[in-house]
Amino acid sequence: MTESMTQPKNEPLLRVEGLTKSFPVSSGSWRRNTAQVHAVDDVTLEIQTGETLGLVGETGCGKSTLARCMARLYDVTSGTVWFDGRDITHLDRREMRVVRRDVQMIFQDPYGSLNPRRRVGAIIGDPFVIHGTATGRELKTKVQDLMATVGLNPEHYNRFPAEFSGGQRQRIGVARALALRPKLVICDEPVSALDVSIQAQIINLLIDLQDEFSLTYLFITHDLSVVRHVSDRIAVMYLAKVVEAAPTPELFSTTRHPYTRALLSALPVPDPDLADSREQIVLSGDLPTPTDPPSGCRFHTRCPKARHDCVATEPALLPVLGDAVGHPTACHHPLTVGEDLSLARPDIDATERVGDGAFPLEAAATKEPGGESR
Amino acid sequence: MALLEVRDLRVAFNTPDGVLEAVRGLSFDVDRGSTLAIVGESGSGKSVATQTITGLTSGARVSGSARFDGTELIGASSEVLRTIRGARIGMIFQDPLSSLHPYYTVGWQIVEMIRAHDRSVSTSAARRRAADLLGVVGIPHARTRIDDYPHQFSGGMRQRVMIAMAMALDPVLLIADEPTTALDVTVQAQVLAVMRRLQEDFGTAIILITHDLGVVAEMSDEVVVMYAGSAMERAPRRTLFYANHHPYSEGLLGSLPAKGGTRDRLTPILGVPPSLIGLPAGCPFAPRCPYAFDRCWRETPPLRMVFDDPDHASACWLTPVLSEREALRAARVDREPDQPQESASATRVEVRP
Ligand SMILES: Nc1ncnc2c1ncn2[C@@H]1O[C@H](COP(=O)(O)OP(=O)(O)O)[C@@H](O)[C@H]1O
Ligand SMILES: Nc1ncnc2c1ncn2[C@@H]1O[C@H](COP(=O)(O)OP(=O)(O)O)[C@@H](O)[C@H]1O
Numbered sequence: 001m002t003e004s005m006t007q008p009k010n011e012p013l014l015r016v017e018g019l020t021k022s023f024p025v026s027s028g029s030w031r032r033n034t035a036q037v038h039a040v041d042d043v044t045l046e047i048q049t050g051e052t053l054g055l056v057g058e059t060g061c062g063k064s065t066l067a068r069c070m071a072r073l074y075d076v077t078s079g080t081v082w083f084d085g086r087d088i089t090h091l092d093r094r095e096m097r098v099v100r101r102d103v104q105m106i107f108q109d110p111y112g113s114l115n116p117r118r119r120v121g122a123i124i125g126d127p128f129v130i131h132g133t134a135t136g137r138e139l140k141t142k143v144q145d146l147m148a149t150v151g152l153n154p155e156h157y158n159r160f161p162a163e164f165s166g167g168q169r170q171r172i173g174v175a176r177a178l179a180l181r182p183k184l185v186i187c188d189e190p191v192s193a194l195d196v197s198i199q200a201q202i203i204n205l206l207i208d209l210q211d212e213f214s215l216t217y218l219f220i221t222h223d224l225s226v227v228r229h230v231s232d233r234i235a236v237m238y239l240a241k242v243v244e245a246a247p248t249p250e251l252f253s254t255t256r257h258p259y260t261r262a263l264l265s266a267l268p269v270p271d272p273d274l275a276d277s278r279e280q281i282v283l284s285g286d287l288p289t290p291t292d293p294p295s296g297c298r299f300h301t302r303c304p305k306a307r308h309d310c311v312a313t314e315p316a317l318l319p320v321l322g323d324a325v326g327h328p329t330a331c332h333h334p335l336t337v338g339e340d341l342s343l344a345r346p347d348i349d350a351t352e353r354v355g356d357g358a359f360p361l362e363a364a365a366t367k368e369p370g371g372e373s374r
Numbered sequence: 375m376a377l378l379e380v381r382d383l384r385v386a387f388n389t390p391d392g393v394l395e396a397v398r399g400l401s402f403d404v405d406r407g408s409t410l411a412i413v414g415e416s417g418s419g420k421s422v423a424t425q426t427i428t429g430l431t432s433g434a435r436v437s438g439s440a441r442f443d444g445t446e447l448i449g450a451s452s453e454v455l456r457t458i459r460g461a462r463i464g465m466i467f468q469d470p471l472s473s474l475h476p477y478y479t480v481g482w483q484i485v486e487m488i489r490a491h492d493r494s495v496s497t498s499a500a501r502r503r504a505a506d507l508l509g510v511v512g513i514p515h516a517r518t519r520i521d522d523y524p525h526q527f528s529g530g531m532r533q534r535v536m537i538a539m540a541m542a543l544d545p546v547l548l549i550a551d552e553p554t555t556a557l558d559v560t561v562q563a564q565v566l567a568v569m570r571r572l573q574e575d576f577g578t579a580i581i582l583i584t585h586d587l588g589v590v591a592e593m594s595d596e597v598v599v600m601y602a603g604s605a606m607e608r609a610p611r612r613t614l615f616y617a618n619h620h621p622y623s624e625g626l627l628g629s630l631p632a633k634g635g636t637r638d639r640l641t642p643i644l645g646v647p648p649s650l651i652g653l654p655a656g657c658p659f660a661p662r663c664p665y666a667f668d669r670c671w672r673e674t675p676p677l678r679m680v681f682d683d684p685d686h687a688s689a690c691w692l693t694p695v696l697s698e699r700e701a702l703r704a705a706r707v708d709r710e711p712d713q714p715q716e717s718a719s720a721t722r723v724e725v726r727p
């Protein structure tokens with residue numbers, strides 16, 4: 001899987017360039033004006049053939065919207081989507097059919113995405129029927145083969161979704177996504193709703209299938225330990241923007257963006273000694289709303305390193321401090337290796353900090369950046 | 375004497391499919407000022423157990439004992455429970471909106487709560503205390519935000535309001551049922567920091583219910599691992615992570631993505647949890663256990679001391695001798711790859727298809 005990083009770069013399987021997607025939202029309780037929320041704002045990102053690109057970020061940062069734009073389930077507001085060397089941004093429904101076969105999605109909620117009144121055989125067989133690639137006995141054989149591939153008992157062909165456990169239902173979703181031998185599978189929080197033991201079963205399955213069918217994955221999750229496990233590269237999003245992207249080991253060893261560092265440090269580690277000894281950065285404040293994002297760097301309202309230029313100017317997503325092109329960071333004051341972020345204090349006006357929730361606790365101020373006194 | 379002593383707690387519900395045994399003989403202690411984590415997969419009975427202790431499960435068949443600071447809670451009158459709930463045992467849940475009234479300001483709700491338990495406190499004094507509490511849990515501009523309604527707070531801030539409310543009467547025990555499960559990690563870190571801080575300042579004991587082993591490692595002193603309604607293992611935090619005895623604990627930890635390497639195969643627990651209706655005799659984990667042997671299917675293992683450590687107990691028939699248990703762990707051979715196993719054991723254990 002690391003091949004794609006060491007090989008000379010050829011055409012990526014998927015590339016989005018300057019992608020923006022906005023939705024209308026009604027603003028104010030009495031005003032009827034509709035404002036726009038930029039769910040994804042000017043994102044440029046590539047997925048190389050055969051790799052797993054992880055996409056992490058907190059709720060509402062735009063991960064699902066970006067994924068749906070990539071799969072063209074949404075029309076984009078501006079920007080370009082390239083798939084397999086072809087500009088698919090404006091393909092119409094009919095033209096998209098071919099692309100649809102190659103790009104499939106797996107969703108978080110195995111319950112919500114399966115029609116409870118249909119038998120799993122029919123559900124998994126849908127793609128074959130829609131694309132007219134198999135009928136009758138051949139269809140049944142294909143579906144049962146798929147069921148075996150994803151670890152379902154083929155004899156359960158006539159059962160209903162309710163007769164399966166959560167993990168098995170996610171296997172149904174995987175089978176359906178694989179039916180047409182896609183090139184790219186977009187997994188949107190595929191294991192987030194599952195208990196840890198079942199989660200591990202599905203992660204193993206997805207890894208095995210990738211090797212078996214040479215799949216390319218976009219793996220979306222808010223769980224950093226999962227994304228670290230499965231991804232060759234990781235892109236971190238904050239408020240509709242990609243703020244840092246890097247090969248997985250490098251993102252952890254040479255973290256550049258203060259938000260990435262904060263996210264890594266906030267993740268509880270299932271190891272008591274490590275939990276007791278590590279430096280923890282407790283960020284101040286809540287996520288601002290994407291309807292009215294902060295000026296300049298969007299993270300400046302919570303960033304321990306924020307300076308005046310952060311408020312004024314938006315940083316570009318580019319390699320910093322001599323990093324390779326594969327590791328861009330959008331920050332004016334990126335972290336050096338070994339820099340202790342927990343010692344940093346913002347140097348901007350207090351009014352530029354987040355209104356709702358300036359900091360977690362006054363008493364914890366010693367450990368916590370941005371804990372300016374009240 | 376421990377602050378809370380739960381002994382052989384059993385809770386069952388009548389359902390159309392039969393009697394569902396949600397809690398099956400659970401015993402544990404909570405010491406003053408310490409944090410007990412109850413960890414287990416969904417449906418293992420964590421919420422039902424703690425709600426039963428505070429008298430919040432109605433329509434259930436309950437037996438066993440829960441002595442809180444000398445008072446028996448199981449079977450206690452609703453007046454007794456009302457005075458204890460809120461005042462001496464504070465509670466917070468995953469969804470703060472379930473316990474905050476949408477039509478009243480958060481300040482009003484905290485004031486009411488304080489005055490309901492002690493009418494001699496004046497409204498203005500209660501209001502001052504409410505504002506202080508909101509400040510303590512890290513709500514900025516507490517003195518003005520006290521007049522806001524629950525929906526005017528973000529998810530993380532609402533959870534803090536809940537904590538403030540739960541702490542209003544200075545309880546000796548706080549039961550936190552998945553308090554951060556719905557929150558993003560950076561906000562979770564803030565809320566956990568608040569809870570840790572409160573414990574240091576007020577010496578509150580905490581029962582922390584979670585399915586996240588990371589949160590357990592960060593927060594707990596002691597851990598109870600629950601499966602199918604009963605405790606599989608009980609141990610101090612480091613013991614559970616570094617020298618556990620029970621195969622289910624081992625399985626949970628083994629399922630976690632490894633810290634360093636990427637893309638190795640994980641070691642999931644095979645199969646799915648059993649139905650709690652008509653559970654057969656024997657170890658409830660046997661259908662998924664890589665170590666299961668004859669006895670496991672016949673006799674239910676009791677929670678007993680292991681590794682010569684009086685603080686460490688496991689409900690498992692495997693050897694209680696540390697070196698022998700470690701030898702078994704090293705020689706462990708997992709059964710076939712997980713796929714066929716899940717369907718096989720699922721058909722075996724699922725009573726209702
Ligand atoms: N269909 C929609 N209409 C209006 N707003 C939307 C829609 N889908 C997403 N959003 C908004 O766009 C932002 C990003 O959402 P989403 O892509 O779902 O984030 P994530 O998947 O990272 O949690 C959020 O603020 C969300 O409220
Ligand atoms: N009121 C009820 N009636 C019937 N069954 C219930 C009731 N409440 C909970 N249960 C069942 O009891 C079991 C344990 O539930 P719970 O304590 O909520 O699990 P956990 O909190 O560990 O996820 C589950 O199987 C659940 O479906």
Ligand code: SF4
Nearest residue numbers: 297300303310331332
């Ligand atoms: S240092 Fe400035 S540019 Fe960098 S993340 Fe912080 S606020 Fe943004």
Ligand code: SF4
Nearest residue numbers: 657660663670690691
């Ligand atoms: S009693 Fe037997 S089946 Fe149960 S956990 Fe121990 S070894 Fe496994």
Ligand SMILES: [Mg+2]
Nearest residue numbers: 063064065188
């Ligand atoms: Mg999403």
Ligand SMILES: [Mg+2]
Nearest residue numbers: 420421422551
């Ligand atoms: Mg629960």
